[in-house]
Amino acid sequence: MTIQSEKVDLGARSCISSRVDMEGVNGKSVGHLFENISSFVRQCIFSVLNVGPVPSHIAFIMDGNRRYSKKQNLLDGDGHRAGFSALINMLKYCYELGVKYTTVYAFSIDNFKRRPGEVASLMKLMQEKIDELTQEESIVNRLGIRIYFQGNLKLLSDCVRSAAERAMVKTSGNSRAVLSICVAYTSTDEIVHAVQESCEEIWDDIRKREVNNAEGNFVGLKENGKDENEHRVGLTDVDRHLYMSVCPDPDIIIRTSGATRLSNFLLWQSAHCLLYSPTALWPEIGLRHLIRVILDFQRNFLYLKAKKKQS
Amino acid sequence: MDLGNEVQKILSWTSVCGNLALHLIWLIVHLIINVWYSALGIARVVENTLISSGLLKSYNAINISKVRYLAVVIDSEEARQTSKVLELLRWLASIGVLKKSQTAIIEGLNKSQKATASKIKSQEAIVEGSNHGTLVEHVDLEFVSFADSKPAVAKAANLLFAKHYASTILEKPNFTESDISEALQAVGYGGPEPDLLLVYGPVRCHLGFPAWRIRYTEIVHIGPLKSMKFGSLIKAIHKFTKVHQNYG
Numbered sequence: 001m002t003i004q005s006e007k008v009d010l011g012a013r014s015c016i017s018s019r020v021d022m023e024g025v026n027g028k029s030v031g032h033l034f035e036n037i038s039s040f041v042r043q044c045i046f047s048v049l050n051v052g053p054v055p056s057h058i059a060f061i062m063d064g065n066r067r068y069s070k071k072q073n074l075l076d077g078d079g080h081r082a083g084f085s086a087l088i089n090m091l092k093y094c095y096e097l098g099v100k101y102t103t104v105y106a107f108s109i110d111n112f113k114r115r116p117g118e119v120a121s122l123m124k125l126m127q128e129k130i131d132e133l134t135q136e137e138s139i140v141n142r143l144g145i146r147i148y149f150q151g152n153l154k155l156l157s158d159c160v161r162s163a164a165e166r167a168m169v170k171t172s173g174n175s176r177a178v179l180s181i182c183v184a185y186t187s188t189d190e191i192v193h194a195v196q197e198s199c200e201e202i203w204d205d206i207r208k209r210e211v212n213n214a215e216g217n218f219v220g221l222k223e224n225g226k227d228e229n230e231h232r233v234g235l236t237d238v239d240r241h242l243y244m245s246v247c248p249d250p251d252i253i254i255r256t257s258g259a260t261r262l263s264n265f266l267l268w269q270s271a272h273c274l275l276y277s278p279t280a281l282w283p284e285i286g287l288r289h290l291i292r293v294i295l296d297f298q299r300n301f302l303y304l305k306a307k308k309k310q311s
Numbered sequence: 312m313d314l315g316n317e318v319q320k321i322l323s324w325t326s327v328c329g330n331l332a333l334h335l336i337w338l339i340v341h342l343i344i345n346v347w348y349s350a351l352g353i354a355r356v357v358e359n360t361l362i363s364s365g366l367l368k369s370y371n372a373i374n375i376s377k378v379r380y381l382a383v384v385i386d387s388e389e390a391r392q393t394s395k396v397l398e399l400l401r402w403l404a405s406i407g408v409l410k411k412s413q414t415a416i417i418e419g420l421n422k423s424q425k426a427t428a429s430k431i432k433s434q435e436a437i438v439e440g441s442n443h444g445t446l447v448e449h450v451d452l453e454f455v456s457f458a459d460s461k462p463a464v465a466k467a468a469n470l471l472f473a474k475h476y477a478s479t480i481l482e483k484p485n486f487t488e489s490d491i492s493e494a495l496q497a498v499g500y501g502g503p504e505p506d507l508l509l510v511y512g513p514v515r516c517h518l519g520f521p522a523w524r525i526r527y528t529e530i531v532h533i534g535p536l537k538s539m540k541f542g543s544l545i546k547a548i549h550k551f552t553k554v555h556q557n558y559g
Contacts, residue, residue, distance in 0.1 A: 051337035233468040271519035
């Protein structure tokens with residue numbers, strides 16, 4: 001893609017995004033002006049950033065909503081609402097920058113250990129926001145973002161799971177970008193699931209061959225004197241059955257609140273991924289943090305690319 | 312037609328100039344960032360020297376018992392500096408706990424380095440002229456590589472397949488995390504989960520450390536091995552001892 005066409009595409013993404021902003025500002029002219037100026041400044045900044053390599057996949061661990069709520073003396077749950085606004089902003093910035101895949105760690109399996117009242121409140125907020133996201137006029141549909149919910153969705157309540165499934169179906173026609181929302185997810189659970197699915201697939205293959213092979217008795221399965229059951233599950237089989245196989249491995253993982261651990265998030269996929277831990281709480285994350293990490297990524301791009309090739 | 316051609320020429324020229332201007336701005340921005348990181352690097356060297364010399368009192372008393380399992384990831388290119396690797400291992404040996412031994416899990420060493428490291432493991436080291444250690448204990452060393460990560464999970468999967476699917480199954484098995492952990496142990500790739508993982512390389516990135524073992528591990532970037540300082544090791548451990556995890 002030439003620089004010229006990249007700029008046009010960047011400009012087009014920015015225009016679509018700023019139209020979405022303007023329509024959300026309820027006709028106030030000062031608000032319009034501010035949004036226009038912000039959008040223009042962002043477009044200029046992203047034009048400069050696009051001179052260098054831009055990550056294709058950024059993942060976020062949205063840490064710090066409750067601490068934000070306490071810090072700002074908000075009611076319980078308002079921290080998570082503020083976090084949702086921060087998520088929409090980040091999604092918009094990633095889209096305008098040209099990052100095709102965005103992943104967020106919305107709810108871990110470990111989070112079910114919280115107080116039942118808090119879990120219920122989070123589930124209710126999640127359902128409300130999922131329904132909001134899938135409305136025709138939502139940012140997701142305006143920007144052409146396809147949504148996936150990744151995780152052990154059987155652990156969710158029926159209404160949340162149905163809302164998630166509806167969202168995936170409603171956005172299945174979108175193709176400009178992909179948003180993966182990890183819910184009821186841990187990396188270790190994802191690996192267990194992938195191993196199970198891999199074993200099931202191979203077992204189904206064996207049974208089909210048994211049925212097709214008139215002789216049966218595993219005669220057709222022995223090769224080179226070895227039992228073909230040895231080493232049947234390969235690395236690529238496990239890779240294929242991961243929840244996150246719909247996306248490439250992340251280039252950057254951002255965890256807010258300054259914590260330096262991954263908390264069981266994308267452990268399999270993050271071998272050559274730049275890890276960034278700004279001290280800001282999730283609702284406080286802004287454009288400056290994204291710019292900072294993109295510049296870091298560009299500084300270290302050749303190193304990370306070489307490491308990926310080696311593995 | 313002439314007017315149209317002229318307009319096109321002007322637009323094309325403007326576009327080329329615009330692109331050049333963007334490239335120039337990008338280069339200037341990255342130059343400024345490199346200068347900033349160089350300045351940060353100098354500040355870190357000063358801080359690490361102060362820590363090593365014991366002048367920063369807050370780093371003199373560290374609750375090292377909080378770090379039961381310490382992991383170190385060394386970039387493969389950096390790991391060629393054998394003398395630096397061995398110096399790092401001696402530092403790790405020197406910060407042992409008086410009453411308990413620690414386990415250090417190292418990723419990134421080649422065969423001869425592992426052999427030399429194993430010799431260090433069996434020696435006692437006395438840290439002289441430092442406030443951070445006196446007579447120290449043995450340190451257990453475990454070496455891991457990329458084979459301990461994804462390929463190990465594939466081997467564990469094969470073991471589970473052989474155990475649960477090889478014969479006629481009456482009921483569909485339902486694997487759990489314990490099954491995977493036990494299978495990893497059985498195929499020789501089990502091991503403790505490190506509390507703290509130190510990354511020696513240009514970038515903060517765990518470089519494929521066994522995924523199953525870093526669920527809640529604090530991953531701290533120290534910097535390139537060639538410019539490592541004892542003070543940065545102490546600072547990373549000190550910061551770790553202040554961390555609180557919710558696990559939920």
